[in-house]
Amino acid sequence: MRYMPHTAAEREEMLTKIGVGSIDDLFTDIPEESRLEGLLDLPLHESEMVVEKNFRKLAAKNLSPYSVPCFLGAGAYQHHVPSVADHIIQRSEFLTAYTPYQPEISQGTLQALFEFQTQVALITGMEVANASMYDGATSCAEAVLMACRVTRRKKAVISGNLHPHYRDVTHTTLQFTEFETIDLPPAVSGAERVDDHITSEIACVVAQNPDFFGRLHDLSALAEECHAAGTLLVVVVNEVVSLGAITSPGEMGADIVAGEGQSIGVPLSFGGPYVGLLATRQKFVRQMPGRLCGQTVDQDGKRGFVLTLSTREQHIRREKATSNICTNAGLCSLAFTIHMSLLGESGLTKLASLNHSQAVTLAEKLEAIDGVDLLNDSFFNEFTLRLPMNAASAVEKLGEKGILGGVPVSRLIPDDPEMANLLLVAATETCSASDMDDFVATLKEVL
Amino acid sequence: MLNNKGRPTQPAAISEMDTVVETFTGNKGLELESPLIFEQGVPGRVGVDMVDPQPVKSRLGGLERKDPIGLPDLSEPQVLRHFVRLSRQNYAIDAGFYPLGSCTMKHNPRINEKVARLAGLGDLHPMQPTSTVQGALELIDSLAHWLKTITGMPAVAMSPAAGAHGELCGVMAIRAAHEASGESRTRILVPESAHGTNPATAALCGYKVDAVPARKDGRMDLDAFAEQLGPDVAGVMLTNPNTCGLFETDVKKIADMVHEVGGYFYCDGANLNAILGRVRPGDLGVDAMHINLHKTFSTPHGGGGPGAGPVVLSEALAPFAPIPFVTHGENGFDLVEQRSGAAAKSFGRMKGYHGQMGMFIRALAYMQSHGADGLRQIAEDAVLNANYIRVGLEDKLNSPFEGICMHEALFDDSTLKGTGVTTLDLAKAMIDEGYHPMTMYFPLVVHGAMLIEPTESESRQTLDQFIGSMRHLLDKAKTGESDYFLSAPHYAPRRRLDETGAARNPLLRWVPPEPAETEETSLSAAS
Amino acid sequence: MSYKFTEDHEWVLLEGDVATIGISDYAQGQLGDVVYVEVPTVGDEIAKGDELAVVESVKAASEVYSPVSGEVIDVNTELEGAPTMVNEDAMESGWFARIKVTNSSDLDDLMDEATYKTFVEGLDE
Incomplete structure (x- = not known):
């Protein structure tokens, strides 16, 4: 087997040196009746060539969204990933390193994390950010836990316009703790009255911007109301490209930003791995979950970086840790950092503006179709349409015609008649003018 | 004519100099420094070319960003060089021996990376109609089959994103199972040598953690365990092989004892590498065990993630598994994404979408390669x-x-x-x-x-x-x-x-220098 | 008025009905470089044995349990910016909190300075 160097002769010599007669003698601590004598009921080892073929066969059974017009979003967005990003994350030194616990020989990972933290803090308008979480949904749950610790309160108000997966993950994470949520229903039309629920008992309000339906909100007034009650405002961002165009959550008064960074540098990969962002104010940093990288100096006075404030973490605080989370999304955060470095200020703002103009162009074409209503007063690169038919059926029919024409809201919010005809449509820099025309023409046929 | 010109081909035998020399750049030959990316930008440089946006009427609802973000502008070669230089300051398993205990730093085959990037696998959107992702669902189902067969367990929850996340999944399933049978238990027993994540996880599930001491031979003390056991014990979390690198010889007895009082046996599978194909946890009485795909099945550690931590479950815990999961439907594979029907008892959802697909692909390639x-x-x-x-x-x-x-x-x-x-x-x-x-x-x-x-x-x-x-x-x-x-x-x-x-003084991000220093900084960055 | 000590290496100095609490010089030496002290909030009602503070060094976090019951009336806010005071002057300026004690007999079973000294010497052997 190509991954294991020992020859049979070497194994024998090593066993002799260890002082046992056979390999079985090394496994005698396993209860005798449970030892497997034969092989597992699985295929035998394969050559690299065969393995590759197997996966090509599987891939051929899927429809690559890059091969057809694709307008899918709902928290995961198709963007172009520069080849430099994917090249660098495949370098041995990044790909095959462990968590940087030995800083003297991990400065590459550490400096990149420091840059990541800075980029995330800058785009969210916050003071500090951690070294990433599993994904946006888990970041959101961790932000709520963190807000409860900071305020020593036990209830969180969750906007009905939060991505349903984020809401569900938050529920799941909190369900066996002393903390609870007050969940507002999705507000498809009309403004959501979050402020009615803010009291001195509320640890935080969780609001998403752009929200699940793609609408933009000025959260400044909400932030003020929260702060007047000693409540924190958690702002969720799951399309980070939007931050190149709109006022940052920090400027609007957010106390914690929980985000999904997939749009920058991370392939869609059927939903994971992605990269959760968590940013906050400096004063809350000791209540922040997850890894943190900090700047320091070495013995010779040279600038260097280390993992820091690790006493918050589970390997030291054990049951009193801020979170049970151990890993971050290392390589995905690196991809994010590289892509964001390539974009820079001018690139991110241009990308954002390009996304917005694509979405506006598409929205104008779609809302001109008879019977199709655009729900949004405002949006960034995704919006919600009300179709004159069931949106899930429309998507199926579009799929049959080779168009990935958006995400039916009912897939995420089922069993609600109000949602049945709603369709989320995203347009990024990846769709061409002809993609849009094909979509519009095909949708007309389908309706 | 003899030509005596040309370069010398032997080192000059003159150096009495100290072997430590300071260089002007701070570099040492192949050891190349790179300033922070923020210290290298010049406004107006471009690292990504894209078309100019069509002029449109803004629909941003008056939320247009007014202030600059503060990101540096760089060209592509600068960014490439910066990260290549950074990479060279890292140790890596590809470069050398990495005997980091309990982390299983093994060879990371490159075929895994290659297949994870195939069109139709790495680029799938998670919300595509299931009819367009049958190969992806088949892949998840196939990986699940391998994991169940290797562990001898009847079910597996695929979505947890890492080992600690898998622990959380397992202990939540345990708590959900107790609650479903109307029981409110309060304690989880954990050996004192446990990973720190075990007590952190138990605490997040509302359990009080009691430590069980070890015997002189490094295994859990069964007498002390028996004393601690009672009807208020929800379960035991045991790493096996344990964190001392030893197989818990009494593992079956431990399983029996915890089952006797109505508790469940959570096995921390961090060290599964040691027993692959030699014993199946399912034969040892395990009710739940997470599998670190990034350890045992070599999806790379990536400098601290991403990982994946599927959790195999016993018949008793399987109904409580988190959503989503793959089922075999009439028209091929299907995804159960809501807590109803087959998932009526599910304890909830652990992350967005369907799990760490990128890691699933790599792990399955690794398994197929080994057989x-x-x-x-x-x-x-x-x-x-x-x-x-x-x-x-x-x-x-x-x-x-x-x-x-x-x-x-x-x-x-x-x-x-x-x-x-x-x-x-x-x-x-x-x-x-x-x-x-x-x-x-x-x-x-x-x-x-x-x-x-x-x-x-x-x-x-x-x-x-x-x-x-x-x-x-x-x-x-x-x-x-x-x-x-x-x-x-x-x-x-x-x-x-x-x-x-x-x-003591956490400095967690770069801050722009005071204006007076700006010029000097950008000069040194440009060099 | 004299220092009293617990087996967990906290010291208490009772003046009237106000107890000042910190950790002993021995404790700071064992912890190494203190990087952060999480102190309670003024107004907190603390029962004997409750967690009063958390002392963090780079590699460890240790809970400090209150040796007395009562209301927290003052905390050492300077520690936030200068945790190093715990290392440099554990017994004086490195104090954590002042508690208005409800029951001064809480201190009865604590060690006096001499007994604590012997106790610590016993630990080092």
């Missing part, structure tokens, strides 16, 4: 290598527990007593020798612990050299050369870093 025969060989060679190291160092270092170990060899620091050299100093000297240090000071139950896990992918020559190097260092420590260790590492991109200063 049933290769998987068993992994465990055998991993255990063989660990014992080879144990025997090679046993006369120089003290093993706190006698006898054969599993996939990792554990030593304490008693040898170093009186030398002025600590485990940490020894580890830093290993860096100079070209090794990544072993795991240190874990498990906490062993003083100055050194936990060495060689994995199956290292050759005998590598192990011999490592043993030789360790013996050399230990001799050196014992002959009073403590300064050598206290000042190590000497040959790393950085010497020891001030962690105290970093924690």
Whole structure:
């Protein structure tokens, strides 16, 4: 087997040196009746060539969204990933390193994390950010836990316009703790009255911007109301490209930003791995979950970086840790950092503006179709349409015609008649003018 | 005419100079520094070309960003060079031996990376109609089959994103199962040598954690365990092989005992590598166990993630598994994404979408490459290598527990007593020798612990050299050369870093310099 | 008025009904470089044995349990910016909190300075 160097002769010599007669003698601590004598009921080892073929066969059974017009979003967005990003994350030194616990020989990972933290803090308008979480949904749950610790309160108000997966993950994470949520229903039309629920008992309000339906909100007034009650405002961002165009959550008064960074540098990969962002104010940093990288100096006075404030973490605080989370999304955060470095200020703002103009162009074409209503007063690169038919059926029919024409809201919010005809449509820099025309023409046929 | 021109081809024999020279750039030959990316930008540079946006009427609702973000502008070659330079300051398993105990730093095959990037796999959107992703669902289903077969368990929850997330999944399933049968239990028993994530996880599930002491042989003390057991115990969390690198010989009895009082057996599967194909956890009475795909199945560690931590479950816990999961429907594979029907008892959702697909692809490629025969060989060679190291160092270092170990060899620091050299100093000297240090000071139950896990992918020559190097260092420590260790590492991109200063005054992001310094900074960055 | 000590290496100095609490010089030496102290909030009602503070060094976090019951009336806010005071002056300026004690007999079973000294010497052997 190509991954294991020992020859049979070497194994024998090593066993002799260890002082046992056979390999079985090394496994005698396993209860005798449970030892497997034969092989597992699985295929035998394969050559690299065969393995590759197997996966090509599987891939051929899927429809690559890059091969057809694709307008899918709902928290995961198709963007172009520069080849430099994917090249660098495949370098041995990044790909095959462990968590940087030995800083003297991990400065590459550490400096990149420091840059990541800075980029995330800058785009969210916050003071500090951690070294990433599993994904946006888990970041959101961790932000709520963190807000409860900071305020020593036990209830969180969750906007009905939060991505349903984020809401569900938050529920799941909190369900066996002393903390609870007050969940507002999705507000498809009309403004959501979050402020009615803010009291001195509320640890935080969780609001998403752009929200699940793609609408933009000025959260400044909400932030003020929260702060007047000693409540924190958690702002969720799951399309980070939007931050190149709109006022940052920090400027609007957010106390914690929980985000999904997939749009920058991370392939869609059927939903994971992605990269959760968590940013906050400096004063809350000791209540922040997850890894943190900090700047320091070495013995010779040279600038260097280390993992820091690790006493918050589970390997030291054990049951009193801020979170049970151990890993971050290392390589995905690196991809994010590289892509964001390539974009820079001018690139991110241009990308954002390009996304917005694509979405506006598409929205104008779609809302001109008879019977199709655009729900949004405002949006960034995704919006919600009300179709004159069931949106899930429309998507199926579009799929049959080779168009990935958006995400039916009912897939995420089922069993609600109000949602049945709603369709989320995203347009990024990846769709061409002809993609849009094909979509519009095909949708007309389908309706 | 003789031509005596040309370059000299032998080094000049003149150098009396000190071997340490300071360079103008701060670089040392191939060791190249790179300033922070923020110190290298010049406004107006471009690293990504794209078309100009069509002018449209803004629909941003008056929320247009007014202030600059503060990101630096760079060109593509600058960014490439920056990250290449950074990469070279990292140690990596591809470059050298990484015997980090309990982390299973093994070879990361590149075919895994290749197939994870195939069009139709790496680029799928999670919300595509299921009819367009049948191959992806088949892949998840196939990986689930391998995992269930390897562990001898009937079900698996695929979505947890990492080991600790898997633990959370397992313990939540346990709590959900107790609640479904109307029981409110309050305690989880955990051996005192457990990973710190175990108590952190139990606490997040509302359980009080009670530690069970170990016996002299490094296994859990059954008498103490029996005393702690009672009707209020929700379950036990046990790592097996345990964090001392030993197989819990009484594992079946432990399972029986916890089942007797109505509790469940959570097995921390961090060390599954040691028993692949030699024993199935399902045959040992396990109710839930997470599998670190990034350890055992070599999806790369990536400098700290992303990982994946699927959890195999017993019949009793399976109904409580988190959503989503793949089922076999009438028209092929289907995804259960809501808590109804087949998922009516599910305890909830752990992350967005369907799990760490990128890791699933790599893990399945790894498994197919090994097959049933290769998987068993992994465990055998991993255990063989660990014992080879144990025997090679046993006369120089003290093993706190006698006898054969599993996939990792554990030593304490008693040898170093009186030398002025600590485990940490020894580890830093290993860096100079070209090794990544072993795991240190874990498990906490062993003083100055050194936990060495060689994995199956290292050759005998590598192990011999490592043993030789360790013996050399230990001799050196014992002959009073403590300064050598206290000042190590000497040959790393950085010497020891001030962690105290970093924690006292946390500086967690770059801040722009005061305006007066701006010019100077951009000049030095441009050089 | 004299220092009293617990087996967990906290010291208490009772003046009237106000107890000042910190950790002993021995404790700070064992912890190493202190990087952060999480102190309670003024107004907190603390029962004897409750967690009063958390002392963090780079590699460890240790809970400090209150040796007395009562209301927290003052905390050492300077520690936030200068945790190093615990290392430099554990017994005086490195104090953590002042508690208005409800029951001064809480201190009865604590050690006096001499007994604590012997106790610590016993630990080092």
